[in-house]
Amino acid sequence: MMSEAPVLSVRDLEVSFATKRGVARVVRGVSYEVAAGETLAIVGESGSGKSVSTLALTKLIPIPPGRVTGQALLGDDDLVPLSERQLLEYRGTRVGYVFQDPMTSLNPVHTIGRQLTEHTRYHLGLSESQARERAVELLEQVGIPAAESRLDDHPHQFSGGMRQRVVIAIGLACDPDVLIADEATTALDVTTQAQILDLVRRLQRERGMAVVWITHDLGVVAGIADRVLVMYAGEVVEQAGVDTLFDLPRHPYTVGLLESLPVLGDLERRDLTAIPGLPPPPTHLPEGCAFHPRCAFRHDERCATERPPLTEVAPGHSIRSFYAVPEEAARAASTAARLPEPGSDRTTDPEGRDDARSGRT
Amino acid sequence: MSGYVLRRVGQSLLALLGVSIVVFALMHLVPGDPIRTALGTRFDQDVYEVLLARSGLDQPIPIQYVDWLTSALVGDLGVSFRTGQPVSDALMQRLPATALLAVAALLVGIVIALPAGIVSAVRQGKPVDYAANGFAQVGVSVPDFWYGILLILVFAQILGWLPPSGYTSPLDDPVDALRRLILPAVTAGVVTGAILTRFVRSSVLEAMSADHVRLARAKGMPSGYVLRHHVLRNAWIPIITVSGLQLGTLLGGIVVVEVVFAWNGLGRLALDAVVRRDYPVLQGAVLLIAGVFLLINLLVDLVYAKLDPRIAAS
Incomplete structure (x- = not known):
């Protein structure tokens, strides 16, 4: 290695x-x-x-x-x-970043989907539907159940651990x-914490x-x-x-x-x-x-x-x-x-x- | 969401009820007998008793309140002690002038405050920030009647570009109405703008320091995009609240500007009513201003809930 x-x-x-x-x-x-x-x-x-x-x-x-x-x-x-x-x-x-506090790292006024797609659309030139597909895929990878139905939810509807998974998904979205x-x-x-460590190691x-x-x-x-x-x-x-x-x-x-x-x-x-x-x-x-x-x-x-x-x-x-x-x-x-x-x-x-x-x- | 709306409407009505009690109490707290005052030198015991009975002032206070409130609910706020004109007519005559001036002043304030506040936050510690802060400091410190007099002096007296005072309804003569509106709107707007500038600056600064803004930058989004979609989107929420409160304050508080510019609005009506102890008019004016204030607050809260999805949920 x-x-x-x-x-x-x-x-x-x-x-x-x-x-x-x-x-x-x-x-x-x-x-x-x-x-x-x-x-x-x-x-x-x-x-x-x-x-x-x-x-x-x-x-x-x-x-x-x-x-x-x-x-x-x-x-x-x-x-x-x-x-x-x-x-x-x-x-x-x-270079993907994942920051400390899942309670404040997500913008409270935008949906999870918006925050997971804005940079893939901007950087990878994905269309809205492609970006949403990618977002669903990412959320599934980081272990968020019923990912598709959660894209239009806002951060306050997620628990701390789930938000941190979303933040990790954002960090991974453009395949850094x-x-x-x-x-x-x-x-x-x-x-x-143990689940997140496992998740990052697997990914x-x-x-x-x-x-x-x-x-x-x-x-x-x-x-x-x-x-x-x-x-x-x-x-x-x-x-x-x-x-x-x-x-x-x-x-x-x-x-x-x-x-x-x-x-x-x-x-x-x-x-x-x-x-x-x-x-x-x-x-x-x-x-x-x-x-x-x-x-x-x-x-x-x-x-x-x-x-x-x-x-x-x-x-x-x-x-x-x-x-x-x-x-x-x-x-x-x-x-x-x-x-x-x-x-x-x-x-x-x-x-x-x-x-x-x-x-x- | 609809539960939230109902709750907020209910709260507003409750607050309005509270205001009505205070307003009603006003008449009974102020020393002196209004009917005696109204009769003045023409005092006559028989006339006094007739008027007293007609006005209902001989009834027990809770009954007087219920009577007053039930007639107020259908728009009957009594008649002016001085002119005999129904209070609601007097209020409706004056409300458009004040509403026009308040909205115009708020617009002037926002047009000043948004760019000044945003630029000074983004360029924190740069000369433009100091300039905006200096303006805001002067704007809030100097009383509005001084600006008013200064503006009249410069633009009406010396330059002769605009009329010094008076109100014309825009329905009668739009051009003249606009010309007469400019100076008082700017006078009240500068103060509002100064207050809002400081507020916009601190809201934007606070929004800029949020963790999610750093994450948005770390996602590689361009700075203009981050400012528009992440910083300002969050900064709007407090800015809209304070703007709404400012509009309420303007509606009830531009008395001085109305007086300086001989603007026939609610403020002057209320002030005259105080001077003349015309309690029904004063009560009506205060109740109307409070009602409009509560209504604006309610609207602001509904917009707020639309902007911040967390509010309606909680």
């Missing part, structure tokens, strides 16, 4: 906003690749730049005050220099090369689509991802295959994240460990390593003065830290991830887990 040419290749992506308090550097030198059929999870706290980094790919952020540099290669086309008008040919058609799912299951209850297999899944929920990551990027203060701090990340995390921040997870069935009632302090504001990033003021493994002056580069610690596994967490400590932390959060398919659908993980090991 990794050997295939990447569908999306992001290089040195930088996003900044001019604010009253100075320039906010919210994404700093992010690079990654996603191949067809592969799922990359981007993990991080609120404000780590994970959403902005994907919105910026097709400039769905206000520009100005926003500014995007670097490269975002979709196939051979670099999206960064393109104008608003040129980007219309990529948004929705080649890359689907960007931004906290697509966060607002849903655990059962619905991904059927279509050979690349998926970028943004979440702060490590349980979801375990359930869906092939590879994981961990972001902190706008940069990638660790990048690894999903098993490696959970078994042997090497960046102090990732270790901290795993230690802060509750462990299901932990009879000794280990105390949850919180990472002390708060992420830095993007207008006032610390000198040196952005994480050093909160780092439990901080070693010396170098951490406070020099920005560490992203360094490979094993094939396909890199961290942005001068000092990798020792293996014993890393393994201890990874016990936290042995039993993931409820809602991942590890607890609800053990077979799906094997599917998600095949092809990488």
Whole structure:
């Protein structure tokens, strides 16, 4: 899978906003690749730049005050220099987006059918009846019963889980090369979340689509991802295959994240460990390593003065830290991830887990 | 939907009943005896008692109310203490002038507010936004009689393009009616426009920040399409509500403009009635204005339900 040419290749992506308090550097030198059929999870706290980094790919952020540099290669086309008008040919058609909140992502005054057909008519040139046929097909694919009769319903007539299915159908409608799912299951209850994860995995297999899944929920990551990027203060701090990340995390921040997870069935009632302090504001990033003021493994002056580069610690596994967490400590932390959060398919659908993980090991 | 309509109509009727009680109470709350006042220096005890009996004011108050309400329902609002003219005739004579002025002022306001509000929201923080905000600030802060006097001074006095005051029915002389309508309509319209501009701007800004607008953009729809079909389609709902309320406010509240322009509308009628303690006329005018206000609100709500499918459902 990794050997295939990447569908999306992001290089040195930088996003900044001019604010009253100075320039906010919210994404700093992010690079990654996603191949067809592969799922990359981007993990991080609120404000780590994970959403902005994907919105910026097709400039769905206000520009100005926003500014995007670097490269975002979709196939051979670099999206960064393109104008608003040129980007219309990529948004929705080649890069599909699914956003977080199903209660607000649909326009309350238009029917589901209208919202599922406007972009297929605009981009694919379908007639109204063709577009409606396509919409019915999509709704059936995402598991909405009696799809045809529901096209003329308004969003308020759907439940939260059903709306999220509609939002996914909208994202898939033009058969995108890359689907960007931004906290697509966060607002849903655990059962619905598991269904949606299964749904996306199935559709991904059927279509050979690349998926970028943004979440702060490590349980979801375990359930869906092939590879994981961990972001902190706008940069990638660790990048690894999903098993490696959970078994042997090497960046102090990732270790901290795993230690802060509750462990299901932990009879000794280990105390949850919180990472002390708060992420830095993007207008006032610390000198040196952005994480050093909160780092439990901080070693010396170098951490406070020099920005560490992203360094490979094993094939396909890199961290942005001068000092990798020792293996014993890393393994201890990874016990936290042995039993993931409820809602991942590890607890609800053990077979799906094997599917998600095949092809990488 | 039809259940919603019935419910709203019922609510409006109930509100109108409440208004009628307040209006009726007016006569009994205001100090002084209206018949004594009406007789003034011609006071004579016998005449007074005849008039008192004829007006029904010697009856217990609940009976007076029921009598008054039942005659009001068939359009009989009594006669003016001053002129002896039936109140309903006086009101119907004045209503068209006020309705014409209010609708014209609202149109002027909307013609100003829609482009100004939309452009300033779309170009938020740009010079055009500051200009629109400045206009809105000045528009709401400066009293309308000042604009009125200024406009009369410039366009009637100095330039002599338009007549300074007076009302002509468009049925009698459409051209003259229009010429006389322009200055008062602009005067009242500028204030309405300023209020609406701020409102349109904030509605559009709020609609623009909605998640579904971001999704529409993420679907690759062009910005003009997103503005028309997703932003404005949602912004209309509050804008229409406030425009309706403004029309109601204009109908009852352009007294000052009517006075400045010697416009023979309901506002002046009501004001004269206050000055002359002509309670039947005052009651009638207030009841009519309240009724029209409720009717407009009802219509606005019905349009609203048509625009937002969630409302009729809930």
